[in-house]
Amino acid sequence: MRKITIFDTTLRDGEQTPGVNLNTREKVDLAKELAATGVDIIEAGFPSASSGDFEAVLAIAKEVQGVKTAGLCRAVTSDIQRAWEALRHAESPLIHIVIATSERHMLYKLRMSEEEVLRAAVESVKLAKYYCDDIEFSAEDATRSDPQFLCRVLEKVIAAGATTVNIPDTVGYVMPSEYADLVSLVKNQVPNIDKAKISVHCHDDLGMAVANSLAAIKAGADQVETTVNGIGERAGNAAMEEIVMALHTREDYYQAETNINTRKIYRLSRMVSKYTGLEIAPGKAIVGDNAFRHQSGIHQHGVLADRETYEIMSAESIGRYDVNPLVLGKLSGHHAFKELLVENGIHLDDQTVERAFKKFKIIADRKKEITLKDIMAIVEDRMRDVPPTVELVNYQILSCNNVSSTATVMLKRGEETLQKAAIAGGPVDAAFKSITEMIGLDISLESYNIKAITEGADALGEVTVRVKYHDNVFLGKGISTDVIKSSMLAYINAINRIYAEEMFA
Numbered sequence: 121m122r123k124i125t126i127f128d129t130t131l132r133d134g135e136q137t138p139g140v141n142l143n144t145r146e147k148v149d150l151a152k153e154l155a156a157t158g159v160d161i162i163e164a165g166f167p168s169a170s171s172g173d174f175e176a177v178l179a180i181a182k183e184v185q186g187v188k189t190a191g192l193c194r195a196v197t198s199d200i201q202r203a204w205e206a207l208r209h210a211e212s213p214l215i216h217i218v219i220a221t222s223e224r225h226m227l228y229k230l231r232m233s234e235e236e237v238l239r240a241a242v243e244s245v246k247l248a249k250y251y252c253d254d255i256e257f258s259a260e261d262a263t264r265s266d267p268q269f270l271c272r273v274l275e276k277v278i279a280a281g282a283t284t285v286n287i288p289d290t291v292g293y294v295m296p297s298e299y300a301d302l303v304s305l306v307k308n309q310v311p312n313i314d315k316a317k318i319s320v321h322c323h324d325d326l327g328m329a330v331a332n333s334l335a336a337i338k339a340g341a342d343q344v345e346t347t348v349n350g351i352g353e354r355a356g357n358a359a360m361e362e363i364v365m366a367l368h369t370r371e372d373y374y375q376a377e378t379n380i381n382t383r384k385i386y387r388l389s390r391m392v393s394k395y396t397g398l399e400i401a402p403g404k405a406i407v408g409d410n411a412f413r414h415q416s417g418i419h420q421h422g423v424l425a426d427r428e429t430y431e432i433m434s435a436e437s438i439g440r441y442d443v444n445p446l447v448l449g450k451l452s453g454h455h456a457f458k459e460l461l462v463e464n465g466i467h468l469d470d471q472t473v474e475r476a477f478k479k480f481k482i483i484a485d486r487k488k489e490i491t492l493k494d495i496m497a498i499v500e501d502r503m504r505d506v507p508p509t510v511e512l513v514n515y516q517i518l519s520c521n522n523v524s525s526t527a528t529v530m531l532k533r534g535e536e537t538l539q540k541a542a543i544a545g546g547p548v549d550a551a552f553k554s555i556t557e558m559i560g561l562d563i564s565l566e567s568y569n570i571k572a573i574t575e576g577a578d579a580l581g582e583v584t585v586r587v588k589y590h591d592n593v594f595l596g597k598g599i600s601t602d603v604i605k606s607s608m609l610a611y612i613n614a615i616n617r618i619y620a621e622e623m624f625a
Contacts, residue, residue: 122376124367125343126360127256127319128154129163130392131176132192133357134347140396147176148183153391154348155187157384159360161214163190163345167206168199174206181210188212188254195219195244204251214254217244217282221270222261234269241273242280249281256319258286263294263302271309278310284317284343285310289332292325292355296335303339319343322358324350329358334366337376348392349400349407361385361406361438369433383439406438509533509619510559510612517604519547527551529608531558548607555611561618563589565611570603583610589618 131147131154134140142150151162164180165173181189189210193199195217207213219230219241226232232240241257248255257277262270274285287306289299303320307313320336320343322329333344350359364380371377389407393400402409435441511532519525527550528541542554548568556563566586583606585596594617598609 121371122342124337124341124376124378125160125317125319126158126364126378126380127161127163127190127343127345128159128347128360129321129345129357130154130347130351130360131180132163132165133345133353134351134392134396135165136353137351137356137396137398140351140398142176142395144172144176144179146395148179150392150395151180151184151187151189153384153388155184156381157388158378158380159187160343160379161188161190163192163216164206166192168193168202174202177203177206178209181207181213185211188214190214190216190256192216192218193248195240197244197247200244200248200251204248207252212254213252214256215248215252216256216258217241217248218258218260219244220260221265221273223266224264225261238273238276242276245277245280245282253283255282256284256286257282258288258319258321260288261290262287263289263299264291267302267305271306274306274316275310275312278312278316282316284319285313286319286321286343286345287336287341288321288345289323289329290321292323292328294328294332296328296331299332300335300339303336303341307340317342319345321345323353324355324357327355329356330362330366333358333363334374337367337374349389349398349404351392351396351398359405361389365406365433365438368437382437385438386440509616512605512608512612513537515551515605515608517547517551519550525550527554529554529558531555531612533559547604551604551608552611555608555615559615561589561615563587563615563618566593568607570607581606583607585610585614587611587614587618592621594618594621 131142131150135142147164151164154162162180162184164177167174167177177189177191189207189212191203191207191214193203193215200215200217203215204213207215219237220226221237226234226237230237245255245257257274259265259270259273270287278285285306287302294302299320299322303318306318318341320333320341322332322336322345324330329350333341333346337344344358344363346360346363347357348360350356350362360380364378364382364385367374367376367378368382386407389400392398400408513530513532515530516528517525518527524543524545525547526541526543527547528539529551531538538558540554540558542550542557544550544553552565564587566588567584569584571582572580580599580601581603582597582599583603585607586593587596588594594614596610596612596614596617598606598611598613600606600609
């Protein structure tokens with residue numbers, strides 16, 4: 121197995137995400153967590169960029185052990201000296217020098233010729249080597265550079281003492297096969313490449329950062345530069361967790377591994393999200409909320425039979441232990457519904473499960489996601505059910521301020537369909553009046569109570585009614601996301617109890 125070095129730049133390139141500004145204490149906390157997770161190199165910042173960045177790099181160099189600490193600098197004497205001031209206390213310091221090698225950057229940004237860039241690159245590496253043994257050189261915008269010039273620069277900086285040469289896809293321009301070809305070209309045409317490690321640094325402007333990084337590893341790159349959650353300039357960088365888990369899951373293909381403790385990935389991801397204020401998309405690979413959750417009935421059935429039918433890694437492998445893999449919604453099937461009941465100690469006969477499942481499907485059409493509380497409410501409601509002599513078919517409510525409400529309700533009683541309209545002071549009162557007149561029973565409402573039994577704007581409302589018939593009081597309950605419907609269901613439930621008692625009297 122080849123060992124791939126993880127060079128993490130969350131604290132430098134990641135902090136360049138618009139709107140992100142980490143203080144020194146936060147950077148030190150994150151650096152300690154990165155080290156504990158097993159990254160090999162932490163790029164702590166750009167010391168000459170600001171006094172704050174300098175202090176953060178200095179603090180990390182002093183406080184964080186067991187990892188290399190890197191500081192970025194331009195191919196400028198003052199930058200290199202400032203970087204060394206910040207890094208000199210590090211257990212294992214690394215000076216990272218960058219200068220652009222593409223024609224566009226040299227012409228418009230640096231205003232330097234190829235020879236001037238080459239000379240600056242070599243001289244800066246030599247100066248850095250005076251302070252530090254471990255030097256990384258980055259050819260900014262390497263993927264849009266002339267390949268022959270790029271190889272020439274890399275050869276010269278290695279000769280000057282660079283221990284790592286980085287081939288960045290600075291603007292996320294190339295495709296995976298092109299990037300792999302460029303890495304192969306460097307390996308084959310730079311005569312002293314065996315004296316340095318090849319690193320890759322990819323941006324995600326075309327959504328290719330992870331794919332390009334993996335293609336480069338397959339082509340022979342020794343080090344990959346990443347950020348946690350893929351944060352960074354513009355569209356961000358290659359996501360550390362995605363690259364690590366790709367190598368971990370497909371060891372058979374890449375024949376490569378890292379020093380990352382994968383079970384610490386989820387905690388690190390959440391910590392970075394909290395400190396930066398950048399939310400993680402639910403569908404984000406590896407660490408998103410939905411990464412290990414299944415809603416489709418077909419998928420749920422497969423997962424229940426064998427989790428690996430639809431999961432190529434486990435949530436536990438990234439240190440996530442709070443996942444309920446089955447998301448119950450309108451696409452869920454009998455298997456997932458029944459499995460959830462069994463997991464929570466509820467064992468019902470098939471007929472009761474079928475009735476509860478039908479109710480679940482009705483509610484699922486109205487709610488984005490069904491919670492365990494919803495399921496418990498549905499089951500309890502179904503367990504209280506009596507034979508449905510009367511069933512609600514349809515209803516229409518007209519109600520507005522300062523005007524009486526009208527309810528038109530359609531019921532089914534056996535083979536008979538009943539429909540009636542009634543007017544009353546409020547929509548529930550009108551609905552009850554319509555139902556009472558249709559069924560022809562001499563009943564009166566004794567009490568009415570409503571409560572929310574789940575959370576959110578689409579919470580289930582449970583209505584409890586007591587109706588008096590002759591000298592007896594009958595209880596009825598109904599649940600729905602629609603308060604008026606749950607009221608009618610409760611009223612009808614009480615009526616069905618009256619019919620059931622009369623049947624067995």
